[in-house]
Amino acid sequence: MTQATEHLEAARYLEQAVELAVRNVAEGGGPFGALVVTADGRVHEGVNRVTRDNDPTAHAEVVAIRAAATATANFDLHGAVLYASCEPCPLCLASALWARIDRVHFAADRHGAAAAGFDDALFYDYFSGTRPELMPVTRDDIPTSAAPFKAWDAFEGKTEY
Numbered sequence: 704m705t706q707a708t709e710h711l712e713a714a715r716y717l718e719q720a721v722e723l724a725v726r727n728v729a730e731g732g733g734p735f736g737a738l739v740v741t742a743d744g745r746v747h748e749g750v751n752r753v754t755r756d757n758d759p760t761a762h763a764e765v766v767a768i769r770a771a772a773t774a775t776a777n778f779d780l781h782g783a784v785l786y787a788s789c790e791p792c793p794l795c796l797a798s799a800l801w802a803r804i805d806r807v808h809f810a811a812d813r814h815g816a817a818a819a820g821f822d823d824a825l826f827y828d829y830f831s832g833t834r835p836e837l838m839p840v841t842r843d844d845i846p847t848s849a850a851p852f853k854a855w856d857a858f859e860g861k862t863e864y
C-alpha cells in the first residue's frame with residue numbers, strides 16, 4: 704500500500720472512531736472512540752465506558768481491544784491495527800503492545816485531551832520520569848518473590864504469551 708492510500712484508509716477509520724466518540728458523549732460516556740481492524744478485515748468497536756461501568760480501565764482503545772480478542776477468540780491480535788479518536792494513553796499503548804497489535808493511528812493528541820480536562824499528557828510525563836511524585840512505586844523484595852516464575856518455568860501445560 705502506498706503512503707497516500709494508507710493515509711486515506713486511516714482517515715476513513717478515524718472518522719468512524721470520532722463518530723463513535725461524539726455519540727458516546729450524548730450517551731453519558733467520555734469523548735473517546737476506537738476501532739480495532741483485525742487481520743481478517745473485521746472491525747471491532749470501543750467507546751469509553753469508565754463512568755458508566757465504574758471501570759477506570761475502560762478506555763475506548765481497551766474496550767475495542769477486548770472486543771477484538773473476544774470476537775476472534777485470540778489473545779494475540781498480530782496483524783491488527785488500532786484506530787483511536789485521540790492519542791492512546793500509556794494504559795492503551797501497553798494494552799496494544801500486549802495484544803501484539805501491528806500499528807496505531809490516532810486523530811486528536813494528548814494536548815487536545817488536556818485542553819478538555821483529561822490527564823493523558825500528565826501521565827505521559829509520569830512515564831517519561833519527570834513527575835515521579837504522582838505515584839511512588841516501591842520494590843519490597845520477599846523470600847518468595849521468584850516462586851511464581853519458578854512454578855511457570857516448571858509447568859508443562861502452560862500457554863505462553
Ligand SMILES: Nc1ccnc(=O)[nH]1
Binds near residue numbers: 733761789795821
Ligand atoms: N485516549 C483516551 C483517554 C482517555 N480515555 C479514553 O477512553 N481514551
